[in-house]
Amino acid sequence: MVIVFINRNEEHHIVATTPAPTESKSRPPQARSVLRDIAFLRLWAGTTASGLATWALPFVLGLAVLQRELGAAGLGLVLAARTAGFLVAVAVGGVLADRHSRRAVVLWSALAAAAAAPLLAVGLGRSLLLMTVAAALAGAGQGACRPAFQALTAEVVDADRRQQANAATTLAVRASTLAGPALTALLAAFTGVATLLLGIGLLWLVAALLPGRGATAAAPDDAPRPRRASLRAEFVDGIREARRHPWFLAGLGALTAVIALGYSATSVALPLISRDRYATEWVLAAAMTAYTVGALGGALVTARLRPRSQGWAAFAGLAAYGFAPLSLMFPVHPAVVIGAYAVAGIGIELFNVPWFTATQREVAPDKLARVSSLDFLVSYGLAPVGLALIAPAIDTFGVTPVLGACAAACFLVPAAAALAPTARHFGRPPAPRETQ
Structure with missing residues (x-):
């Protein structure tokens, strides 16, 4: 079986209507590279960490099968639970990220995925039920943070540099996918699968804590809160x-x-x-x-x-x-x-x-x-x-x-x-x- 990871690390644009001054024929100054923007670099590092953690989990669980700590049927059940958690949470996460701070949704969803990692490590070889529940939690955290990361990018990066920002993000995730198997296999020679699962949890902690706030200002505490639909x-x-x-x-x-x-x-x-x-x-x-x-x-x-x-x-x-x-x-x-x-x-x-x-x-x-x-x-x-x-x-x-x-x-x-x-x-x- 081959698992193909499709990088879908995935902004309303206001068009300026004021024409540029016609007196000047000089070219407009080039926009500063997005790679010099600290706010974006923090977001980029967090997104990359989440992408690497997302890729690493099925690979590490595959190593558990090779080391006979998890059966093939158990692997299928755990991965199915992860997918189910993702699909449910990605819809809910999109609504929550539009209702509340995108940064807060990234924080709590990534923390949920981080909490799932030690549960997977504890359940490995002991409780398939615990591993299944933990995998569903990991998938939910992954699914909820995806649309929030997308919307947060629109808040952190201005419109002229978003294509460069999206390219930098997908470049990092692709590089991780290319180098990740060799690095994980090398680490597996010196440590166990349970430790690698804890490492995935650390990656999710980076994804949770590193990104900063977007540009959207929070409403004052005394502002009337509109009634929300379901x-x-x-x-x-x-x-x-x-x-x-x-x-x-x-x-x-x-x-x-x-x-x-x-x-x-x-x-x-x-x-x-x-x-x-x-x-x-x-x-x-x-x-x-x-x-x-x-x-x-x-x-x-x-x-x-x-x-x-x-x-x-x-x-x-x-x-x-x-x-x-x-x-x-x-x-x-x-x-x-x-x-x-x-x-x-x-x-x-x-x-x-x-x-x-x-x-x-x-x-x-x-x-x-x-x-x-x-x-x-x-x-x-x-x-x-x-x-x-x-x-x-x-x-x-x-x-x-x-x-x-x-x-x-x-x-x-x-x-x-x-x-x-x-x-x-x-x-x-x-x-x-x-x-x-």
Whole structure:
């Protein structure tokens, strides 16, 4: 089994209407790099710590299976509980992050995930029930903090630097994914799984305590508090906000199709093809490494890339994932498979970073966390469905037809989404520069 981690570390933009002075022909000063902003660096470090902790938990639990401290069935149950906790909490967390301080939601959700780590360590080899409950708590903490981190980024970073900020965040998470397995395996040679679980808890503590407050001012204590609607009503209000943006609905549909079909097909088929066609696990390892390296390159490119038709460029990047299942359909040289995965990695970040930035720019600030939670809920929520259906489909129709259908979906669905109103620019087109 291959677990593909999709970095979806995922702002309402006020367009200035006052024209620039026409007397001056000098270029405007370049905005200061976001990497020199202490507030963002604290947020970046906290987001990176949460991403690393999120990635590390299933890997460390896999080590527990190898060391016979946890059975395969127990691993499946624990990971399922974690996913269930995530899906429930991501919707609730989005509402809470729009109701209250985004910083407070990050704090309490990350503290909940941190508290789950010692419970997992205590239950390891002793109580599967305790581990299942702790995994659900860890997933809930992870899910609740995701939309809050997205909304907090919009508060900490000004609009002109958000794409750079999102690229820096995804770059850090991809680098952690690339170096994490080797580092964790090295630590496992000197310490036990229980200690590694406690280390994951420390990462969540960093995520909880390091980020600072956003720019949103808190209401004074004596200010009248408006009567709140129910959690369900406020989440539905977030759905209404999402429906105001045709590009968002189209992009979410395309992203879900690629994750549920493309990622799922390659996650199931790549190990089989690596074993049966190439008779080696090397192709599997090299392809997954190439995907992560490609994603690193894509994040670097998107830090400064500003195409004129940003939405169309992003959808083209998303469609590039189709080359991964396409390369597995035919008995090609392993280098072709590895190259296709590198292209897929580049493409996914050419979509992810502009997608997050456009969401932070276009969505109303007081509904941003709810719309972000809808993004995570739909895309992540349908991924297990795809994984569950792909294997029976391969058994029934064969690996090549299934891969062909999934590759076609990866190419065609983003192309169709690009035709949606406002999809070309992911919202409003950039304002033309004043000319003399």
